[in-house]
Amino acid sequence: MRRREFIKKTATGSLLSGIGLDQLSHSRKAYAARQRSDEEKPLVTIAASDESNLRNPAPLDVELTYDQVRDIVWLALDRDTSSRSLLNIVKKDNWVVIKTNIVRIVWLSPEGYYGRPGLAPNFERDGDALALVTDLRVVKAVAEYLIEKITPRRITIAEGPAEWYNSKGKIKPGNYIDGWHYEFKGFDNLSYVKIAEKLNGKNNSVVDIIDLNEDEGVYVTDFDPYNTGIGALQFTPPGDRDGTSDKEPTRRKGVFMPKTVLEKDILITVPVLKTHGSVGTTLFMKNFIGCVHSPSYDPKVTHKGVFHKGSDLNLVRGIVDLTCAINPDYGVAEGFWAVMNHHSGQMGVGFNHNVVIAGGDIVAAEAVANMVMGFNPLDFDILRLAHMKKLGEWNPNRISITGPPVKSIRVNYARASNKYVARGIRKWQMLGPLQNPLERAGELKPKLGDLLAGNEWKLLDGDALIDNEPLLGRARYQECLLYPIPGSDEAQENSLYYLALIINGMRKGLVGQLLVGIDGGDFMVFLNGRRRSYPATPLTYDPTPSPFITLLEGENTLVLEVKKTNEKNQPVKIAVNICDLDGDRLEDITFNPAGE
Numbered sequence: 001m002r003r004r005e006f007i008k009k010t011a012t013g014s015l016l017s018g019i020g021l022d023q024l025s026h027s028r029k030a031y032a033a034r035q036r037s038d039e040e041k042p043l044v045t046i047a048a049s050d051e052s053n054l055r056n057p058a059p060l061d062v063e064l065t066y067d068q069v070r071d072i073v074w075l076a077l078d079r080d081t082s083s084r085s086l087l088n089i090v091k092k093d094n095w096v097v098i099k100t101n102i103v104r105i106v107w108l109s110p111e112g113y114y115g116r117p118g119l120a121p122n123f124e125r126d127g128d129a130l131a132l133v134t135d136l137r138v139v140k141a142v143a144e145y146l147i148e149k150i151t152p153r154r155i156t157i158a159e160g161p162a163e164w165y166n167s168k169g170k171i172k173p174g175n176y177i178d179g180w181h182y183e184f185k186g187f188d189n190l191s192y193v194k195i196a197e198k199l200n201g202k203n204n205s206v207v208d209i210i211d212l213n214e215d216e217g218v219y220v221t222d223f224d225p226y227n228t229g230i231g232a233l234q235f236t237p238p239g240d241r242d243g244t245s246d247k248e249p250t251r252r253k254g255v256f257m258p259k260t261v262l263e264k265d266i267l268i269t270v271p272v273l274k275t276h277g278s279v280g281t282t283l284f285m286k287n288f289i290g291c292v293h294s295p296s297y298d299p300k301v302t303h304k305g306v307f308h309k310g311s312d313l314n315l316v317r318g319i320v321d322l323t324c325a326i327n328p329d330y331g332v333a334e335g336f337w338a339v340m341n342h343h344s345g346q347m348g349v350g351f352n353h354n355v356v357i358a359g360g361d362i363v364a365a366e367a368v369a370n371m372v373m374g375f376n377p378l379d380f381d382i383l384r385l386a387h388m389k390k391l392g393e394w395n396p397n398r399i400s401i402t403g404p405p406v407k408s409i410r411v412n413y414a415r416a417s418n419k420y421v422a423r424g425i426r427k428w429q430m431l432g433p434l435q436n437p438l439e440r441a442g443e444l445k446p447k448l449g450d451l452l453a454g455n456e457w458k459l460l461d462g463d464a465l466i467d468n469e470p471l472l473g474r475a476r477y478q479e480c481l482l483y484p485i486p487g488s489d490e491a492q493e494n495s496l497y498y499l500a501l502i503i504n505g506m507r508k509g510l511v512g513q514l515l516v517g518i519d520g521g522d523f524m525v526f527l528n529g530r531r532r533s534y535p536a537t538p539l540t541y542d543p544t545p546s547p548f549i550t551l552l553e554g555e556n557t558l559v560l561e562v563k564k565t566n567e568k569n570q571p572v573k574i575a576v577n578i579c580d581l582d583g584d585r586l587e588d589i590t591f592n593p594a595g596e
Helices: 003-010 065-078 126-130 135-147 192-199 259-263 286-291 314-326 364-370 381-388 462-468
Strands: 044-050 093-100 156-157 206-211 218-222 255-258 266-269 273-275 279-282 330-343 347-351 355-359 399-402 425-432 456-459 495-504 508-521 521-527 530-532 550-551 555-566 575-581 591-593
Touching: 044 065, 065 135, 065 330, 065 355, 093 135, 093 259, 093 286, 126 279, 135 156, 135 555, 156 192, 156 259, 156 314, 192 206, 218 259, 218 550, 255 259, 255 314, 259 314, 279 286, 286 314, 330 364, 355 364, 355 456, 364 381, 381 462, 425 462, 456 462, 508 555, 555 575
Parallel strands: 044 399, 093 156, 093 266, 156 206, 266 330, 273 330
Antiparallel strands: 044 355, 218 255, 273 279, 330 347, 330 355, 425 456, 425 495, 495 555, 495 591, 508 550, 508 575, 521 530, 521 555
């Protein structure tokens, strides 16, 4: 079949419309809670280009051929011996959707985005643009794996692009090329149309493309696939179409999504490893922003602005809502062209990090991917919220990893400019307000419920405080990470609060920054009975060098004495982390009260 005939059959209207619907029809599934396996720990697999058992191993930081990429992808997939591997969950009669990321194509002419000029990215190197999108070689390798080892009846490559529209095959040389037809030179000159042409019909599997923006929109209101009793997390402003009140912020009641991602049998999310200016890192779950059906809100747009409600942290909540609605089955992340320092729109520094991370628990896989990128997954609210909704595991101590050790392939990705997203310490034992300071405060060893100076030690839960704050202003992520000390808004100026916890050091010689950000107060720090000196100037919650501390192996007692300095009706807000120079929480420590 010639390309033009293929495009005509698969790209008219919705790209689905040319396929024989009589043979590919799929009844809509009931969105009931699926049961997770009883495995004690989810399995995440890693494969890297420098492994000696590959046919053609190569360093982690060089460009690879398609055959090398394919071998690495297949190695990661073959290493998954769990009940949630692709070989175990995909059946021959399944419709498999591969959700790729084509957030931006490398070249847009002046005829580009709805005829508006000036949108061509000004990249200094081709690699910087390649790093923004999923490597097409990986998508092809995953599809080939499915076809050769399982032969599902249908495989669909899907994306809801935000910054380009489907030209339906009407390509004018020298003018506009869309993301389905664009041939990426750095990805073996592949285009998605080429992939579908080559693989369609192989072993009787149908391989096609669906532009999710052209799919039918379905209004989804179920954000609780595992019956946690917790509904949507994202807040909407008063009067919002997806809210329930004209007068006050409310949780999202629903969202329009493409029919395809709801009616599939299996959905595989295939992101690229990237840092991100809004959410820290963009991996398996952030990839679902392309599953917002923008045309249901405004037929003239494809961008996903309708889902960006206020602050960066509120966007994170929405991403978890999307993940709950889709309830994905598998994930394959790749770094063959990765990106760090991603900010200022769709910009960043591209580089080669030749690794693949895969697994059926995409929360666990995202946690491991963050570790491979040099971050601590326990710093990320997106993972905490996903775990809270029972989408998967986020604590590295409860995840099994197969493949090369994380430390052997780790690259320290630079954060997006001025974007600090580490949640830090969120659980404390709290006492106050008090009018007079406690003597020998550094020697406190409180227990919840104990009485001291006529006050009871209570649990301060920063996660709950932040989760119940709408955060609909245009605040940067790190501004959302400070949480109020309960009752401090009603307290008098100079009132005192004491926050205490135990830090358990799992080895000797642990050294890190004690990072404190505070708004509306001053503080003193006591570690293991000794006061630590801090600047008297106000501190922002940012990983600029702060005083370093050395932790003992075993128990360490941390006490903060916080004095309110602002006026009544204004709370004292605080955020604290124990981190390395980059601001990542130290490994090999736990807290009591436990934060995760």
